[in-house]
Amino acid sequence: MQTLPIGRYRFFQRLQPVQILSSSVNAHATGCLQVFSASASWLIYLEKGKLVYACYESGMFEILYKKLQVLSKTVPTLNREVYTRLKAIFETSIENQAIPNSDYLAICWLVEQKYINLTQAAMLIEEVAVEVLESFLLLQEGCYELASNSFIDKMPKYCRLNILSLVEKISSPNKQKHQTKNTTNKYNTSKPSSKKLPKLQYTIMCIDDSPSMLHAIKTFLDETFFDVVQLNDSVKALMQTIRVKPDLILLDIGMPNLNGYEFCSLLRKHSYFKNTPVIMVTARTSLVDKAKAKIVGASGYITKPFTQVQLMKVIFQHLEV
Numbered sequence: 001m002q003t004l005p006i007g008r009y010r011f012f013q014r015l016q017p018v019q020i021l022s023s024s025v026n027a028h029a030t031g032c033l034q035v036f037s038a039s040a041s042w043l044i045y046l047e048k049g050k051l052v053y054a055c056y057e058s059g060m061f062e063i064l065y066k067k068l069q070v071l072s073k074t075v076p077t078l079n080r081e082v083y084t085r086l087k088a089i090f091e092t093s094i095e096n097q098a099i100p101n102s103d104y105l106a107i108c109w110l111v112e113q114k115y116i117n118l119t120q121a122a123m124l125i126e127e128v129a130v131e132v133l134e135s136f137l138l139l140q141e142g143c144y145e146l147a148s149n150s151f152i153d154k155m156p157k158y159c160r161l162n163i164l165s166l167v168e169k170i171s172s173p174n175k176q177k178h179q180t181k182n183t184t185n186k187y188n189t190s191k192p193s194s195k196k197l198p199k200l201q202y203t204i205m206c207i208d209d210s211p212s213m214l215h216a217i218k219t220f221l222d223e224t225f226f227d228v229v230q231l232n233d234s235v236k237a238l239m240q241t242i243r244v245k246p247d248l249i250l251l252d253i254g255m256p257n258l259n260g261y262e263f264c265s266l267l268r269k270h271s272y273f274k275n276t277p278v279i280m281v282t283a284r285t286s287l288v289d290k291a292k293a294k295i296v297g298a299s300g301y302i303t304k305p306f307t308q309v310q311l312m313k314v315i316f317q318h319l320e321v
Helices: 017-026 061-071 080-090 102-112 118-136 163-171 183-187 211-220 234-244 260-268 287-295 308-318
Strands: 031-036 041-047 050-056 141-147 202-207 226-231 248-252 278-282 300-303
Touching: 017 031, 017 041, 017 163, 041 118, 050 102, 050 118, 050 163, 061 080, 061 102, 061 118, 080 102, 102 118, 118 163, 163 308, 202 211, 202 234, 211 226, 211 308, 226 234, 234 260, 248 260, 260 278, 260 287, 278 308, 300 308
Parallel strands: 202 226, 202 248, 248 278, 278 300
Antiparallel strands: 031 041, 031 141, 041 050
């Protein structure tokens, strides 16, 4: 009977992918964040809390080719002959074993051979990372560890991406395709960027008269990334909102004394809160209710019951990350 090394046995637990990523940012982590589930494995390479590359443990060449085909529309040096050479060099097995980390080695080779420049390599890595992280953010159960050393340590690095900005890009349903405009400043790794860095923690105010709903939202939003303020009285919450000045408000429509529509309408009359995201939280699904929410100035609408992924998506749509 074949036995596996003890390191191959993994004990899975409930995971919160955003919490794992934000913790890595806060800790300025360097190394390879290895995440395992029953069906897939992710490798996220970090340097001082910035992402330098992300991939699956296997099967990356299909994704890489797809991204190169898109890039080839604006980069004439990426032609069929280049693809053929990539396959011959990096997809050829050596004694029935695949070349380790062949996808990143292929990118390095493209730069070295001057088929792509440094900025184009950074664009390519970001597009690959976005696709890899899309599936990672949906992970519910697995295990992870941070390896302090990785193969990429001594390899060229073409970008240092802000992980939280990538999460926001992935979460937005209206995310735009990568634009080449101003990419020189975006991917410059030698000069510090003057662009304002995203906040590492956001204040979310939850206003709902249901203790169970408040508890569920609190559980969904990890405390490393969010400071959650809970209120079950909408009248008291109005004054508390003015004092706290939250980054985003989750507001139940069916509140006694002052319902969600009335609360939002009053809030919008205050100059400071004209643009504060207000997300209506309700079990009502009719078009009339959604129209009312829009009329009083609500930014978004989420219907009960909802999952953690659905909540995170609607929050990141409206936060300025």
